[in-house]
Amino acid sequence: MIGDVEVARHGDVAVLTLRREAKLNALSTHMESRLLDAVRSVGDSRAVVITGGDKVFSAGADTSELKEMTPASIARYYRESGAVYEAIAALPQPTVAAIAGYCLGGGFELALAADFRVADETAVFGLPEVGIGILPSSGGVTRLVRAVGPARTRDLVLRCRRMSAAEAHSWGLLTETVGSGEHLAKALEIAGELAEHPPLAVSTAKQVITAAADASRETGLLLEQLAYATLNRIG
Structure with missing residues (x-):
């Protein structure tokens, strides 16, 4: 366990689990720092699974911290704990996000940083940032534009609307959708396949x-x- 992040091994697969369920796995700077530590600890694994557990992936950033941030502290944030999203994207190992429940804001950006995304039928995706006067800034806009194009990115980002797992899959944002509670097993299956290759x-x-x-x-x-x-x- 690294703070709010549990690190486990399933053979050659490292599993990183967000453990802040009481706050719907809200991504505070502290939790992002612990996740960054966990990401840096998986060097000898052959694949990595990231999950939020059975009920929720992550409901997004811990907005209680936002009002206290100055331009200088925001710049420092992206150099420090906020670097976790790009650290995940840059891992040499293939990564699989196992998603159930809310996958919103920074949680959605975290999932987009992974190479593969598996969601169960309870998953809900969205980027609500514009509605509170900011915008997704941890790779969400950039990755969505590359994945689904500007028009669909505007639909999600500017309207702040939510989408189901079925719609996300139809847009090509998910590798697979599964029944309720089956997301982690399927993610581990995919990661296990990947770990068998050189x-x-x-x-x-x-x-x-x-x-x-x-x-x-x-x-x-x-x-x-x-x-x-x-x-x-x-x-």
């Missing part, structure tokens, strides 16, 4: 896929070829 091939392919999303066709092809040549020589 780690360097998985890590390299993950990096190439991420880079190709923003690259020209020519650059993307070159990245594939160079990565193949490197892996083939090592293999």
Whole structure:
């Protein structure tokens, strides 16, 4: 246990569980710091699962902290505990978010930072930030635009509306949807499959896929070829 985050192992899979259920796993700076510590502790695993447990993934940021933040403290936040979202996205291991219940605001951004998302039928997604005078700022807008395009991102962000697991899956935001309470088992199944593959091939392919999303066709092809040549020589 690292503060509000439980760290467990299932074979080669590390499982990070948010444990602030009384606050619906609200992402305070303290909890983000503990999650960042947990992310940094999974170096020898071959895949990582992130979950909030059986009832809720995360209802979002702890808004009680927002009113006290100055521009200087906000800048410091992104360098410190707020770096956890990009730390998850940058992990060499494949990551799977196992989602039930609320997955809102920063919780949704946390899930979007993962490579795969599995949600049960109780999951509810949304980005309510504009409604309280701010905006998603931990990669949510950027990742949504790349995943579903500007029009659908405007629909979610500007209208502050919520979407079901079925709708999120139809938009391509989820890898799989499952029955109530089955999200963690399915996430562990997927992570177990990923953990069986050669780690360097998985890590390299993950990096190439991420880079190709923003690259020209020519650059993307070159990245594939160079990565193949490197892996083939090592293999």
